[in-house]
Amino acid sequence: MTEPLDKYLDETERCIRCGLCQKVCPIYAEMGSEPFVARGKVRLIRELIKGNVELSPRLKEILALCLDCGACVANCPPSVHTDKLVLEARAKITAEHGLPLPLAGALHGFLPNNSAQALVTKMAYFYQHSGFQKLLRGTGLLKALPLDLDKKEGLMPEFAPRTFRSMLGELPLKKDGKIRVAYFLSCMTNMVKPELGQAVIKVLENHGCEVVIPAGVQCCGTPHLAYGDTKVAAQLAENNARLLLETGADYIISDCATCGAALKKYDKLVPGLEGFADKVRDIAEFLVNVVNLRAGEKPVDGVVTYHEPCHLGRGQGVTAAPREILKAIPGLTFAEMEDADRCCGGAGTFNVMHYDLSMKILDRKLDSIRKVNPQMVATGCPACTMQLEHGLSRREMPISVVHPVELLARTY
Amino acid sequence: MLNQQILANLTKIVGKENVFTTKEDLICYSYDSTPIDHMPDVVVAPVKTEEIAAIMKLANENRIPVVPRGGGTNLSGGSVPVAGGIVMALHRMNKILEIDTDNLTATAQPGVVTAAFHQAVEKEGLFYPPDPQSMFMSTLGGNVAENAGGPRGVKYGVTKDYVLGLEVVSPNGEVIRVGGKTIKNVSGYDLIRLFAGSEGTLGIITEITFRLVPLPEAKRTVLALFDRLDDAARTVSGIIKQRIIPTTLELMDQKTMELIESFKPVGFPLDAEGALLIEVDGSAGEVDRQIVIVEEICKTSGAREVKVAADAAQATQLWTGRRSAFGAMARNALQVLAEDATVPRSKVPDIVREIQRIAAKYQLTIPTLGHTGDGNMHPNILVQSNDEEELKRVDAAIDEIFRAALDLGGTLSGEHGVGLAKQKYMDWEFNSSSLNMMRAIKKAVDPNNILNPGKIFLRGE
Ligand SMILES: Cc1cc2nc3c(=O)[nH]c(=O)nc-3n(C[C@H](O)[C@H](O)[C@H](O)COP(=O)(O)OP(=O)(O)OC[C@H]3O[C@@H](n4cnc5c(N)ncnc54)[C@H](O)[C@@H]3O)c2cc1C
Ligand code: SF4
Ligand code: SF4
Numbered sequence: 070m071t072e073p074l075d076k077y078l079d080e081t082e083r084c085i086r087c088g089l090c091q092k093v094c095p096i097y098a099e100m101g102s103e104p105f106v107a108r109g110k111v112r113l114i115r116e117l118i119k120g121n122v123e124l125s126p127r128l129k130e131i132l133a134l135c136l137d138c139g140a141c142v143a144n145c146p147p148s149v150h151t152d153k154l155v156l157e158a159r160a161k162i163t164a165e166h167g168l169p170l171p172l173a174g175a176l177h178g179f180l181p182n183n184s185a186q187a188l189v190t191k192m193a194y195f196y197q198h199s200g201f202q203k204l205l206r207g208t209g210l211l212k213a214l215p216l217d218l219d220k221k222e223g224l225m226p227e228f229a230p231r232t233f234r235s236m237l238g239e240l241p242l243k244k245d246g247k248i249r250v251a252y253f254l255s256c257m258t259n260m261v262k263p264e265l266g267q268a269v270i271k272v273l274e275n276h277g278c279e280v281v282i283p284a285g286v287q288c289c290g291t292p293h294l295a296y297g298d299t300k301v302a303a304q305l306a307e308n309n310a311r312l313l314l315e316t317g318a319d320y321i322i323s324d325c326a327t328c329g330a331a332l333k334k335y336d337k338l339v340p341g342l343e344g345f346a347d348k349v350r351d352i353a354e355f356l357v358n359v360v361n362l363r364a365g366e367k368p369v370d371g372v373v374t375y376h377e378p379c380h381l382g383r384g385q386g387v388t389a390a391p392r393e394i395l396k397a398i399p400g401l402t403f404a405e406m407e408d409a410d411r412c413c414g415g416a417g418t419f420n421v422m423h424y425d426l427s428m429k430i431l432d433r434k435l436d437s438i439r440k441v442n443p444q445m446v447a448t449g450c451p452a453c454t455m456q457l458e459h460g461l462s463r464r465e466m467p468i469s470v471v472h473p474v475e476l477l478a479r480t481y
Numbered sequence: 482m483l484n485q486q487i488l489a490n491l492t493k494i495v496g497k498e499n500v501f502t503t504k505e506d507l508i509c510y511s512y513d514s515t516p517i518d519h520m521p522d523v524v525v526a527p528v529k530t531e532e533i534a535a536i537m538k539l540a541n542e543n544r545i546p547v548v549p550r551g552g553g554t555n556l557s558g559g560s561v562p563v564a565g566g567i568v569m570a571l572h573r574m575n576k577i578l579e580i581d582t583d584n585l586t587a588t589a590q591p592g593v594v595t596a597a598f599h600q601a602v603e604k605e606g607l608f609y610p611p612d613p614q615s616m617f618m619s620t621l622g623g624n625v626a627e628n629a630g631g632p633r634g635v636k637y638g639v640t641k642d643y644v645l646g647l648e649v650v651s652p653n654g655e656v657i658r659v660g661g662k663t664i665k666n667v668s669g670y671d672l673i674r675l676f677a678g679s680e681g682t683l684g685i686i687t688e689i690t691f692r693l694v695p696l697p698e699a700k701r702t703v704l705a706l707f708d709r710l711d712d713a714a715r716t717v718s719g720i721i722k723q724r725i726i727p728t729t730l731e732l733m734d735q736k737t738m739e740l741i742e743s744f745k746p747v748g749f750p751l752d753a754e755g756a757l758l759i760e761v762d763g764s765a766g767e768v769d770r771q772i773v774i775v776e777e778i779c780k781t782s783g784a785r786e787v788k789v790a791a792d793a794a795q796a797t798q799l800w801t802g803r804r805s806a807f808g809a810m811a812r813n814a815l816q817v818l819a820e821d822a823t824v825p826r827s828k829v830p831d832i833v834r835e836i837q838r839i840a841a842k843y844q845l846t847i848p849t850l851g852h853t854g855d856g857n858m859h860p861n862i863l864v865q866s867n868d869e870e871e872l873k874r875v876d877a878a879i880d881e882i883f884r885a886a887l888d889l890g891g892t893l894s895g896e897h898g899v900g901l902a903k904q905k906y907m908d909w910e911f912n913s914s915s916l917n918m919m920r921a922i923k924k925a926v927d928p929n930n931i932l933n934p935g936k937i938f939l940r941g942e
Binding site for chain 2: 086088101102104146147148
């Protein structure tokens with residue numbers, strides 16, 4: 070009994086089988102069958118630890134269908150950490166059977182490698198803007214590719230012409246400020262939304278902060294954890310934490326719900342990082358709770374609703390701050406949607422690996438959005454942004470997706 | 482294990498993707514909300530009545546046990562396949578077939594989740610009152626099979642009071658239809674009543690027609706706090722005696738409130754021995770009239786404070802507190818045994834006293850709450866360890882609680898059913914002639930005893 074998973078036996082036995090997780094699990098809502106709800110997964114992981122089931126193809130299939138959204142945990146009377154259990158069980162699968170091949174390439178080669186990201190960004194930009202994309206879509210060539218790429222290709226974000234990282238040298242960062250903050254550059258801001266990076270800097274500087282951006286940070290490690298690659302995740306965490314701490318900043322800021330949640334858990338992944346998590350704040354949390362939120366005077370017109378990212382609401386307990394930002398913006402009308410905290414089905418690469426299921430989950434979100442009839446959906450997670458943008462265009466709903474901080478930046 | 486021929490036939494009936502035989506799938510259908518478990522041999526997920534009829538024929542010819550299953554949230558071991566065989570998972574039969582706004586009825590398949598049904602009919606301005614607190618997980622089929630109730634039972638009754646018609650597949654695979662959309666119906670035996678609460682032993686319910694009522698125009702909530710639990714319990718009968726039937730009349734004891742406050746605080750006091758949470762509904766004028774009377778009765782019965790919720794938000798908050806009671810208890814114990822002994826309403830003070838006495842005698846924590854307006858108590862026994870000595874005390878306490886309820890003219894189960902969990906008490910409540918009649922009915926309907934064998938009075942059968 071030295072397996073890392075074994076120490077979670079007690080956690081699995083805390084499940085009292087009440088079934089309350091059925092109410093909230095988005096996967097269960099679509100599948101309806103017991104293996105796919107938290108209660109079933111917890112039971113299977115218990116039997117796995119006890120040696121009554123093996124890492125069979127069926128078990129892998131079941132464990133793959135979890136969004137790591139944490140809704141079950143939040144609704145579970147004894148707070149059984151199903152999300153954590155699933156990730157640990159996936160870690161066991163990866164340790165014993167390795168990663169599925171195409172993923173191994175992405176997780177080992179692409180995401181941790183900054184120059185590879187730059188290259189892929191350029192290629193993607195070329196691909197999207199050269200007409201080549203239309204050609205591929207038109208000829209049905211994509212259909213011939215595995216993983217029904219023809220449908221999923223729409224999930225690929227519009228890559229930026231240049232990564233944010235490559236612009237860092239040219240940014241006129243202010244050199245003084247009351248508070249020194251280190252801004253953690255997320256993969257998505259870097260590759261897809263450099264304008265978000267610019268908005269974050271503008272807003273922080275407007276709140277009297279000196280922003281430093283360590284260019285060498287890499288992927289936060291979440292994708293690796295999601296697929297059970299704990300080793301690489303820990304290496305990334307160690308490197309990122311070192312670079313962020315070296316800045317001597319008072320706070321470490323993230324504009325990505327997922328990265329922020331990961332950073333806040335670095336101390337559990339790497340020994341010797343005690344106290345690191347205390348410095349980490351989501352940008353909205355920081356603006357509202359640390360520096361006194363102050364919006365500018367330029368109005369932003371329209372109705373906005375808010376989609377709460379799993380990794381920000383349940384993951385970090387940040388629920389009020391982003392809404393307060395939206396309410397503080399002059400001219401803007403904030404309207405809460407039903408089930409704002411329900412997962413959009415993006416969940417990292419879940420939408421690529423399980424496209425049809427992910428779209429069903431997304432459809433429920435789009436229905437909630439439609440009822441509010443907004444011009445904009447604000448959300449604090451680039452992965453949710455991609456997923457929502459894909460769904461909105463799929464259903465031809467003319468609604469844009471923005472980060473609350475981008476709207477705030479427009480007021481100065 | 483079932484032989485290959487039978488599996489092949491099942492596959493022919495429901496399709497390959499709806500027959501599950503991996504150990505992983507079987508494990509997931511081996512349990513319900515009790516600690517009891519047993520592995521089935523196969524899980525099938527049919528989508529229509531004809532498939533179910535074919536499965537039952539096959540099972541009957543081959544003497545294979547079949548256990549229907551909805552949300553798997555029952556608290557009596559009802560959906561555990563103790564004799565192996567087939568678990569019939571009904572989650573694919575989840576359509577609401579019709580909401581008839583002329584006749585105020587709705588027809589649905591058994592796998593519809595109770596809360597989804599509530600929402601759908603309320604959209605039409607209609608109301609389906611039964612509200613088991615598991616409504617977000619339980620299914621309509623499971624509700625009928627357990628004859629589920631809930632807080633609104635005081636005024637509105639329980640599931641069986643709303644079933645007008647049923648389609649049921651019998652153990653030998655025949656499709657039976659009883660009742661329909663008429664409010665009155667006295668043709669033949671009342672089989673609807675027989676199927677309601679039959680715990681999956683007499684037939685597979687495949688379609689249900691419910692009677693609905695108009696959605697009440699208004700509702701208001703009152704929280705009354707008592708220094709003495711006994712006063713709170715006496716108030717329950719006091720209110721009923723005044724010919725006021727609130728929508729809900731829920732009692733909570735001090736321990737329950739303490740646990741709720743430490744879990745999801747909603748502002749219940751920690752120093753009151755008991756509280757009543759009362760809701761009245763009806764037309765706006767009627768609600769205002771009733772709430773004043775309720776307030777008055779509480780005060781004259783010794784309430785130290787009566788708070789009327791100012792608005793819907795405040796009321797929701799109080800009810801959220803009440804609904805989190807089970808969770809609050811679950812966090813504080815290894816196991817919560819939620820019992821549902823029920824007594825005539827006038828005996829509520831007596832059973833409350835008895836439960837307190839029994840808890841003290843066996844040194845157990847038994848926070849008690851209940852849908853007391855209908856005499857339905859929920860003493861929740863918090864089991865702290867797997868220690869044999871403690872489990873013995875728990876068993877003895879449960880025995881004594883049931884004995885007390887029966888002595889007060891009550892019953893073993895108000896709403897959770899007998900299943901496996903309460904079998905040993907059946908001959909405390911019924912004499913052998915009564916049990917023999919139940920056996921005779923079961924034998925006539927299911928001669929080969931294939932449908933949910935071993936449950937209710939069929940201990941070990
Ligand atoms: C937290 C919690 C709170 C609860 N609160 C209440 C409450 O307030 N009131 C209350 O009454 N109960 C309550 N229950 C108990 C439970 O939810 C009810 O018994 C409910 O009716 C079970 O429905 P289900 O769909 O989960 O049925 P299951 O548990 O799947 O099955 C229950 C029984 O019905 C049979 N069955 C299921 N579907 C069919 C069908 N289509 N045809 C024939 N037989 C069938 C099964 O064989 C089994 O015997 C609670 C349970 C929990 C866990
Ligand atoms: S809500 Fe929690 S305790 Fe209840 S069944 Fe789900 S995982 Fe188990
Ligand atoms: S984390 Fe989300 S998807 Fe996974 S079991 Fe829990 S509720 Fe379901």
